[in-house]
Amino acid sequence: MRNHFSTCVRKGDFLFGFDERMLTCLEWRTGKVRWKERGFDKGSLILADDHLIVLGEKGKLALVEASPDKCRVKASCQLLGDKCWSAPALADGRLYIRDEEQAICLDVRRK
Secondary structure, eight states, X not given: OOOSSSOOEEETTEEEEEETTEEEEEETTTOOEEEEEOXXXXXXXXXXTTEEEEEETTSEEEEEEOOXXXXXXXXXXXXXXXXXXXXXXXXXXXXXXXXXXXXXXXXXXXX
């Protein structure tokens, strides 16, 4: 994995992270690639329950199922501009993301 902005996250026997411009899942013990997905450029991610919260370097935010079987994007949207180089942060049901010029707080608590 050639991460740029954040390290990989581990869920069970699998690592999820960015290998250059590809969102990637691999078996952490063997290094075997399970899947790769384009569409985020370089980026960062965090693990929340059974999902990845992914922020691409050009402001695309996505919720991805943390599954080794297949990349399943549950939702995505373009929220920020260029140079999103910091990892998302999740605290008390609020998601914080930022680019070079602004920060956004999203209430992601269950209703």
